[in-house]
Amino acid sequence: MAYTLVSADGPQSVPALLHRNAKQFANAPAYREKEFGIWQSWSWSQTRDEVEALALGLLELGAAEGDFIAIIGRNRPYLYWAMMAAEMVGAVPVPLYQDANAEEMTYVLDHCGARFVVAGDQEQVDKVLEVQDHLTQFERIIYLDPRGLRKYDHATLDQYTAVQEMGRKARDKHIAELEARQAKLDYDSTGVMLYTSGTTGKPKGVVLSNRNIIETAKSSSEFDKLRQTDDILAYLPMAWVGDFIFSVGQAMWTGFCTNCPESADTMHVDLREIGPTYYFAPPRVFETQLTSVMIRMEDASRFKKWLFDKFMAVARRVGPDILDGKPVGFLDKLTYGLGELMIYGPLKNTLGLSRVRVGYTAGEAIGPEIFDFYRSLGINLKQLYGQTEATVFITAQPDGEVRSDTVGVTCPGVELKIAENGEVFYRSPGVFVEYYKNPESTADTKDAEGWVATGDAGFIEEGTGHLRIIDRAKDVGKMADGNLFAPKYVENKLKFFPNILEAVVFGNGRTECTAFINIDLTAVGNWAERNNIGYASYQELARHPQVMETIQSHVEEVNASIAEDEMLSGCQVHRFVVLHKELDADDGELTRTRKVRRKVIGEKFEDIINALYDGSPSVSTVTEVTYEDGRKGSIAATLEVRDAKVFADTRKMAAE
């Protein structure tokens, strides 16, 4: 084939990378997916053929340059190929969150004006068909899994494989056009459009160019010395920039293999079978894994538990140092080696993390105990800080400089500055082109010189140059007495307790801080089971006096630790309630990436907040809930409002 897509400066587009890989790593595995109990795999050259067939099929269906093609479904090779095929024909792929409800979906599909939708299964097809009347530019759905769709009217439906077949048949007719369209792609053409989950307001379409994708993938791959033989497990939403950069950007740049799990439920089994060498998970996943390990150790025999405790103590003491290559005593090294044989090795294997060479976590703060637990086992878990607008990478921790309270140093090519109000700004080759059809927001976020506001407040640590993030800049407020109010800082400390799943702290402009708390049903439920405490529902467990007692002790422990921090000692929680329902994205209380929506919560639970401040001992409330199928219901409850002990600023005391 006469492709001359690779210019002197290297590949200039995602399809160009695909052609390069198909030539350079022709027979190396590019994608794997477990289906029918077996790992099916596709080499880079097979992948190229599959993508090309789909792209030709899209041409046959009339896809034009500049079209938007939405992609909805769980992580599957076919859907990654659809993104590449879209770019091949000069269209823009727009991956969507698969758990988006009809309303969210309508907004996004209408905003970008998608002509084609590639949907994973019947559920997604139904959603699109349901809202199609509100979409002016929508034309066709291409679906992957035919199950349940056989009897649908196929006037606007095509099966994925049928489109590929159509493409293969029409190869002679369209191949010249396809090559011509690919040749037009360069660093400035759009590679992908990703909708941000929108902590506030409607989602915004972040336009990323090929330059953003390739430059970021290149520098970050070099930063962590990723190899062509690496394996990654693709299980996080395809609409999220992280998955796009790891599973498409870096995978295409380095040529490593992207593995897709069989289903969401089999993720942990598949993780074990693949044993990825490069792994990303949000803190929540590490937390859940650790909780389940600890719960199982509680049930283990006494000898096993003793052995586990003994060796974990050794690991905690010397593990991180060994991982960082710092000198450790000979005897410690020997014990650690024995521990590796008896405990750490098998444990890592059970977790599916035996082969991890580079592991990342980001998105939220991770509890120091959780972070240290994994590192002490010898897993190279690190933190990074990034956002969609930066094509992920802003800062990351280099090997050997890993700590739980920073997010690392600037990535290659990134510049940082801190504004007077503490907000972090950055500039890099990864900086997004624009928010689609939203010049005002673009101008608000990115200035003329290319500096982008992160919306996060933080500071650069003197000496190490590491960045530390305190909170969202807009959430950092002032209390009535002028003290700094950083809710996330307190919430994170609360959430580090396994019993607490979610916390929301209030106090901006008030005299004291108060909090909502969600218990973690897994951890608390297990505790209840072990202590023979019966409960019929989440609500009943949440208001159990002993649970309230435990949560109170957690809150007071957090207060004691906050009191030590001079700047933030005013943020201690004076009163709190344990909520009767789990905060949920379906009810609009969290974003799809599980970030707290303060404004929505503030309005929805106004009565409870008032009770937190007016001194009443309890509050009765009725809350509307949305079920998974969109129906609405309500739950009524009476919540107990508790007072927590607060501590005086220890340092101030000492000074007086």
Add this chain to the structure above:
Amino acid sequence: MKDQADGYVTADGRQIGPVVMEMKNITLRFGGIEAIKDISFDVREGEIRAIIGPNGAGKSSMLNVISGFYVPQEGEVWYKGARRAPMKPFEVAQQGIARTFQNIALFEGMTVLDNVMTGRLTHMKTGLFAQSFWKGKAEAEETANREVAEKIIDFLEIQAIRKTPVSRLSYGLKKRVELARALAAEPSILLLDEPMAGMNVEEKEDMSRFILDVNDEFGTTIVLIEHDMGVVMDLSDRVVVMDYGKKIGDGSPTEVRNNQAVIDAYLGVAHED
């Protein structure tokens, strides 16, 4: 009825095929008790046929007659155009009729996969020797059967519990595994004995979707017994209503719903003062 020989569209607008099984004047007695009294109805290809009725109406007995477990004292069972001689249940299974049970009957100690594989038994041709020593065609046969089993596991979305022993599963999941095992036999008629008994709303919705998908995807004819009227009316193409061993109604869900005898049997007869 001649014009309906190749199938027709029901009053509710569903296309169903020609008659595949016919029950002619079935009477079944246990000692002096008549469990089924002179019942006739047919099952058409590709339809979902429900048998409903109050407790003790004889529904399960009817299903057992179809599955060959009971041999009726009077009447004939016609299957695929021929009269079926009394036969053993395994012979009925070989003819392409599979079933699930009201009280789950799985091998509790075996994994889900192994349970599903037992459904393939009627499709295994190699002998005991070949299978024991993994000789000859046994290996290829097992691979082919495993493929079928895996497709069904995928279809019913039970991949995550593939290697889990059945005894550790919830009730709802066990029901699904039982359906998987029945499907593994690739039956032309599938008999479901109260597939949704004891399930919560969510599990019922899942199960309903699977039943519809099975019917849709594999074209399997389904005969089911169910108590939940909402489910029956949503799922089935035609309904037979039984009461005290007698057939009191037969037709599409809408027809049955408006049938006075059925309303009386379910709601009781109103008395005038």
